[in-house]
Amino acid sequence: MYPITTAHYIALSAALLLIGTVGVLTRRNIVIILMSIELILNAVNINLVAFSQALHNLDGQVFAIFVITDAVAEAAVGLGILIALFRNKETVLADEVDLLKW
Amino acid sequence: MNFLDLIWLIPLFPLCGALLMLLFGRRLDPQPVSEVAVAPGVEHTHGEPGHHHDHGHSHTHDHPHEHTHDHGHDHHHGSPLKILVSLICPGMVLISFLLSVGAVWQLTETPGRIHQLIQFTWLAGLPFHMMDGRLATFSADWGFLLDPLSSVMILVVTGIGFLIHVYSTGYMAHDNGYYRFFGYLNLFIFFMLMLVLANNYTLLFVGWEGVGLCSYLLIGFYFQKKSAGDAGKKAFIVNRVGDAGFILGMLLMFSLLGTVRFLDVNAALRSGHFHAETAGFGVLSVMALLFFIGATGKSAQFPLYVWLPDAMEGPTPVSALIHAATMVTAGVYMVARSAALFQLTPQTLNIVAGIGAFTAIFAATIGLVQNDIKRVLAYSTVSQLGYMFLALGVGAYWVAVFHLFTHAFFKALLFLGSGSVIHALGGEQDMRRMGDLKNKIPITHWTMWVGSVAIAGIPGFAGFFSKDEILWQTYSSPAGSKMLWIVGLATAGLTAFYMWRLMNMTFYGKSRVAPEVAAHIHESPPAMTVPLILLAGGGVFAGWLGVPRAWNLSERFYTFERWLEPAFASAATEAARGGAHDASTEWILMGISVAVAIIGIVVARYFYHHRPQTPGSLPRSLKPLHGLLYNKYYVDEFYDFLFVNGLCKGGGKALGAFDRNVVDGAVNGAGWLTRFSSRASMWWDTWIVDGAVRLGSFTVKLLSYPVCILQTGRVQAYALFVVVGVLVFFGYYLAGK
Numbered sequence: 055m056y057p058i059t060t061a062h063y064i065a066l067s068a069a070l071l072l073i074g075t076v077g078v079l080t081r082r083n084i085v086i087i088l089m090s091i092e093l094i095l096n097a098v099n100i101n102l103v104a105f106s107q108a109l110h111n112l113d114g115q116v117f118a119i120f121v122i123t124d125a126v127a128e129a130a131v132g133l134g135i136l137i138a139l140f141r142n143k144e145t146v147l148a149d150e151v152d153l154l155k156w
Numbered sequence: 157m158n159f160l161d162l163i164w165l166i167p168l169f170p171l172c173g174a175l176l177m178l179l180f181g182r183r184l185d186p187q188p189v190s191e192v193a194v195a196p197g198v199e200h201t202h203g204e205p206g207h208h209h210d211h212g213h214s215h216t217h218d219h220p221h222e223h224t225h226d227h228g229h230d231h232h233h234g235s236p237l238k239i240l241v242s243l244i245c246p247g248m249v250l251i252s253f254l255l256s257v258g259a260v261w262q263l264t265e266t267p268g269r270i271h272q273l274i275q276f277t278w279l280a281g282l283p284f285h286m287m288d289g290r291l292a293t294f295s296a297d298w299g300f301l302l303d304p305l306s307s308v309m310i311l312v313v314t315g316i317g318f319l320i321h322v323y324s325t326g327y328m329a330h331d332n333g334y335y336r337f338f339g340y341l342n343l344f345i346f347f348m349l350m351l352v353l354a355n356n357y358t359l360l361f362v363g364w365e366g367v368g369l370c371s372y373l374l375i376g377f378y379f380q381k382k383s384a385g386d387a388g389k390k391a392f393i394v395n396r397v398g399d400a401g402f403i404l405g406m407l408l409m410f411s412l413l414g415t416v417r418f419l420d421v422n423a424a425l426r427s428g429h430f431h432a433e434t435a436g437f438g439v440l441s442v443m444a445l446l447f448f449i450g451a452t453g454k455s456a457q458f459p460l461y462v463w464l465p466d467a468m469e470g471p472t473p474v475s476a477l478i479h480a481a482t483m484v485t486a487g488v489y490m491v492a493r494s495a496a497l498f499q500l501t502p503q504t505l506n507i508v509a510g511i512g513a514f515t516a517i518f519a520a521t522i523g524l525v526q527n528d529i530k531r532v533l534a535y536s537t538v539s540q541l542g543y544m545f546l547a548l549g550v551g552a553y554w555v556a557v558f559h560l561f562t563h564a565f566f567k568a569l570l571f572l573g574s575g576s577v578i579h580a581l582g583g584e585q586d587m588r589r590m591g592d593l594k595n596k597i598p599i600t601h602w603t604m605w606v607g608s609v610a611i612a613g614i615p616g617f618a619g620f621f622s623k624d625e626i627l628w629q630t631y632s633s634p635a636g637s638k639m640l641w642i643v644g645l646a647t648a649g650l651t652a653f654y655m656w657r658l659m660n661m662t663f664y665g666k667s668r669v670a671p672e673v674a675a676h677i678h679e680s681p682p683a684m685t686v687p688l689i690l691l692a693g694g695g696v697f698a699g700w701l702g703v704p705r706a707w708n709l710s711e712r713f714y715t716f717e718r719w720l721e722p723a724f725a726s727a728a729t730e731a732a733r734g735g736a737h738d739a740s741t742e743w744i745l746m747g748i749s750v751a752v753a754i755i756g757i758v759v760a761r762y763f764y765h766h767r768p769q770t771p772g773s774l775p776r777s778l779k780p781l782h783g784l785l786y787n788k789y790y791v792d793e794f795y796d797f798l799f800v801n802g803l804c805k806g807g808g809k810a811l812g813a814f815d816r817n818v819v820d821g822a823v824n825g826a827g828w829l830t831r832f833s834s835r836a837s838m839w840w841d842t843w844i845v846d847g848a849v850r851l852g853s854f855t856v857k858l859l860s861y862p863v864c865i866l867q868t869g870r871v872q873a874y875a876l877f878v879v880v881g882v883l884v885f886f887g888y889y890l891a892g893k
Contacts, residue, residue, distance in 0.1 A: 087872075152868060153869055155864075
């Protein structure tokens with residue numbers, strides 16, 4: 055068995071970031087986009103925790119908790135906006151909401 | 157008492173009377189409202205048969221005095237105000253007359269018989285350049301000049317004016333506007349006295365215009381009647397034509413002589429600096445002609461006489477005072493006053509004589525066929541004024557003034573007599589509805605008889621002396637000619653004829669009076685008959701002041717000529733006297749003129765008395781001629797065609813076209829120009845100003861276009877940009893390592 059090193063964590067984190075980013079950019083459904091943003095945030099969390107463990111510094115973990123809190127708040131606000139949007143526009147697709155332009 | 161220094165009071169008294177009447181008369185005259193609406197006046201009551209019976213108490217003139225009280229309707233006649241007016245107005249003129257008599261009496265003792273009284277400068281201080289370049293000051297005095305000429309005039313104006321005032325108190329007794337009538341009459345006397353007493357042309361012109369105003373007011377006295385108002389306007393307007401000439405003459409005089417004071421003007425003209433313009437028509441001739449044009453207007457000479465016959469619309473005393481005795485002679489007075497000027501202008505004098513002679517015979521022929529008693533007298537007046545101008549034209553100034561003097565008596569007498577006839581007949585003026593009045597109104601008849609004899613030129617009566625003197629001067633004076641004499645002689649015959657036609661139709665023969673009028677024929681009250689009798693006395697004796705030279709009487713009988721000598725003292729009178737006095741020729745001419753007058757009387761008597769059917773048949777056989785005369789040579793129609801319709805209406809049309817095309821055109825053009833410029837301005841705004849603004853915005857828009865396409869509104873696109881941006885920075889960072 056190979057020991058799980060920091061590089062693994064970073065690789066996982068990079069994969070999650072990539073998946074999240076691609077999800078944000080390519081999916082039309084705003085719920086999916088919000089989920090993809092969660093992936094990106096969690097990729098960051100993994101990164102923070104991995105380096106916290108590797109460097110024996112708890113700061114990273116504290117940061118991770120902040121990020122989780124932040125993600126919760128962000129999800130709440132995002133879903134709130136989503137519901138308001140749906141009530142007005144009867145849609146949850148991001149590319150159909152494009153009024154805010156020149 | 158020095159009357160000579162009080163001559164300024166002479167015009168003042170009638171002015172006071174006029175102001176009293178015109179300012180306070182209306183308030184004092186208690187007129188019932190209903191009566192104001194009743195058309196007053198004698199002149200338009202005929203044509204209402206049964207008038208007496210139905211409205212016997214009417215206020216119109218026809219109402220007999222003695223019946224007034226029977227009808228118990230005397231409040232108008234006997235009202236205290238009327239008595240007051242009857243005392244004040246003639247009284248003022250009487251005071252003027254007495255002052256005049258006193259002044260003239262004292263003038264006889266004045267050396268040179270000239271008295272000038274200058275009270276103050278009335279128009280002052282306008283410097284101007286005279287014709288010869290000298291600087292002079294335009295000024296006119298408020299001054300009075302009493303000399304033989306003006307003394308004759310003031311005596312005539314105040315004396316005859318007083319008699320006519322007295323007459324009017326009877327004649328106008330039943331008219332409304334009694335105070336108004338006397339106010340105007342007194343105002344007239346005031347202006348007439350200013351006219352004859354003025355010491356310069358400008359002040360004379362004030363009086364001249366003032367009497368014209370009063371004439372207008374009194375002709376239109378019965379203003380409810382359209383014809384009276386029209387006649388007043390006609391008189392006023394026709395006179396304006398003449399007055400224009402007067403003003404121009406006056407201005408020319410100012411610019412040539414630098415003064416308009418009579419004495420200065422005469423002195424300048426007689427100084428020898430100016431020579432008689434025998435050869436051509438120089439500036440003096442033009443000046444004299446302009447003055448004469450003024451005189452033709454006021455004195456009703458040929459081209460401008462048309463207003464005088466129409467002026468008979470006024471009350472009869474007005475016709476007597478203004479349109480026979482005084483105002484119409486103002487032109488004669490003015491020319492006589494300018495004798496020094498006219499004497500230097502033989503060419504203009506010839507025109508004066510020609511116009512005078514032509515007017516004399518022209519008006520006399522019209523007078524032959526008129527049926528209105530006052531119109532016959534009106535044409536007679538025009539004709540007699542023509543005589544006066546004939547005398548002026550041949551240089552016999554004193555004779556013109558002499559005829560003016562005698563004419564004032566007998567023509568005032570004739571007019572007042574005709575007024576008395578009209579009064580007796582209840583307003584009837586048509587001689588075809590008169591006849592056989594001799595015994596019904598004897599005083600009127602005899603006084604008018606005297607007047608007719610006087611105007612016809614029967615020896616011993618006033619008209620004979622003056623007319624004969626005119627004819628003699630016309631014949632003998634170097635300025636006169638046989639041709640003019642023949643015209644004058646023919647006029648004398650015509651005068652005798654039309655006067656006897658008038659007498660016969662009015663007083664003799666069969667009565668043609670309407671029966672309902674005939675019942676009320678009555679002699680006029682003493683207020684009217686006494687002036688008639690006094691004037692008749694004048695008509696007899698006034699002429700004895702200037703008997704013919706051939707009669708060779710004592711110097712007393714030549715008073716008039718002697719008296720006026722200083723006024724015309726110059727070569728003028730010498731020329732007029734015509735050198736040697738040929739007594740035998742004068743006797744022969746006198747005989748001829750008397751014979752002509754008698755023939756005229758006899759023919760008229762024959763036609764209108766012995767053969768009453770002839771006057772009816774004659775017009776039929778001579779229809780074109782009679783029509784021509786009856787219609788006054790169609791002069792009025794001609795003037796209507798030429799001036800009233802032609803010049804005024806045509807001119808009105810031309811002015812209308814001018815207004816429409818030129819004035820409106822200018823306005824419209826200005827409007828069009830504004831519209832055009834506003835359009836240009838709008839175009840500028842739209843394309844240049846707005847264009848510049850829009851170009852800016854367009855440029856901004858153009859530049860913003862690439863930016864616009866980045867901003868799609870799609871959130872994911874923005875996210876992509878962020879990612880790409882991060883990657884670019886990342887790549888840059890890595891590459892930089």
